[in-house]
Amino acid sequence: MNVDRLELVGPGHGPGGSPLAIAISPVLTGRDAFGSMRDRILEAAPGTRLIPVSAEGVADEPVDEVEVLLRGWSLGSDALDRLVGRAPKLRWIHSVSVGVESMLTPCVRLRGLTVTNGRGVFGVPIAEYVMTMILAICRRLPQLMELQRERTWQPIEAVEMADTTIGLLGVGDIGCEVARLASPFGPRIVAVRRRPEAAPVPGVEVLGDLEALQELLAVSDFVVVALPLTVETEALIDDERLACFKPGAWLINVARGALVDEVALLRALRGGQLGGAVLDTFRDEPLPETSPFYRLSNCIVTPHTSWSSDAVLGRTFDVFCDNLHRYRAGQPLEYLVDLAAGY
Numbered sequence: 314m315n316v317d318r319l320e321l322v323g324p325g326h327g328p329g330g331s332p333l334a335i336a337i338s339p340v341l342t343g344r345d346a347f348g349s350m351r352d353r354i355l356e357a358a359p360g361t362r363l364i365p366v367s368a369e370g371v372a373d374e375p376v377d378e379v380e381v382l383l384r385g386w387s388l389g390s391d392a393l394d395r396l397v398g399r400a401p402k403l404r405w406i407h408s409v410s411v412g413v414e415s416m417l418t419p420c421v422r423l424r425g426l427t428v429t430n431g432r433g434v435f436g437v438p439i440a441e442y443v444m445t446m447i448l449a450i451c452r453r454l455p456q457l458m459e460l461q462r463e464r465t466w467q468p469i470e471a472v473e474m475a476d477t478t479i480g481l482l483g484v485g486d487i488g489c490e491v492a493r494l495a496s497p498f499g500p501r502i503v504a505v506r507r508r509p510e511a512a513p514v515p516g517v518e519v520l521g522d523l524e525a526l527q528e529l530l531a532v533s534d535f536v537v538v539a540l541p542l543t544v545e546t547e548a549l550i551d552d553e554r555l556a557c558f559k560p561g562a563w564l565i566n567v568a569r570g571a572l573v574d575e576v577a578l579l580r581a582l583r584g585g586q587l588g589g590a591v592l593d594t595f596r597d598e599p600l601p602e603t604s605p606f607y608r609l610s611n612c613i614v615t616p617h618t619s620w621s622s623d624a625v626l627g628r629t630f631d632v633f634c635d636n637l638h639r640y641r642a643g644q645p646l647e648y649l650v651d652l653a654a655g656y
């Protein structure tokens with residue numbers, strides 16, 4: 314089912330179809346909407362009131378007229394439910410992140426609220442991160458940096474990307490962008506996706522749905538995890554799947570930590586079953602300094618930063634404000650989340 318244009322929620326009850334009020338929680342880490350982006354929202358929805366909401370779900374004023382919530386990463390499930398319970402006119406929640414597993418609460422589902430997300434915002438920086446890591450591994454950059462620290466002159470043979478296979482778990486915005494950036498280097502690119510019959514992606518050989526995962530793991534030198542976190546995908550990469558990896562392959566997780574069984578992954582990394590892992594996300598964040606992942610020589614750990622770029626905030630508001638125009642006009646919203654599927 315195509316959920317990009319699923320239903321009408323507007324127009325709003327404010328001037329010219331604007332929402333009466335929009336509640337806004339801190340949007341991105343260390344940044345929020347009440348700076349340079351405030352005017353953009355008011356331009357898209359003239360006459361609306363903007364109500365700041367803290368990470369704890371506490372608003373500066375009553376939220377009984379709030380029709381729209383712009384939900385940032387810091388607003389957790391409990392705080393969200395408390396806010397939803399105090400906002401009887403709430404109709405639409407926009408999540409700045411793509412993953413929405415933490416906001417599809419029983420309260421949100423029971424109310425049947427319209428939910429949209431930040432699809433299309435993060436594909437470029439995350440794909441560039443993936444390509445950075447693949448090139449670094451092919452060129453043996455971690456080993457070369459270690460030799461530099463040791464002041465040792467020892468040439469190391471590299472691998473050309475054209476001689477590798479990249480396996481994509483998921484072919485959404487991130488998977489498509491990785492394929493676009495990787496294709497000129499000449500690797501084989503294979504993928505599994507929920508709907509194998511969906512529109513083909515240039516340069517990508519779709520092996521099937523998740524039933525074809527074992528086949529993908531067996532041939533891939535780099536396995537890029539870019540799936541949404543759902544009941545079906547939680548701990549997808551477990552002992553059984555790790556045993557299917559091509560010897561020496563690298564796992565790259567830029568999606569959600571809970572997609573990977575971290576205990577099983579530690580065993581595989583320590584046992585030499587994998588070449589290594591690039592992990593930008595973990596089940597529990599921030600990753601505590603006692604985590605063994607920090608100490609593994611074949612593991613690259615980054616602090617959930619693959620999404621970050623100086624262009625992300627602008628694109629976030631492009632998506633939200635475009636949908637505000639649609640809301641005012643009573644047009645179908647874009648980037649709708651399928652509440653049943655969980656993404």
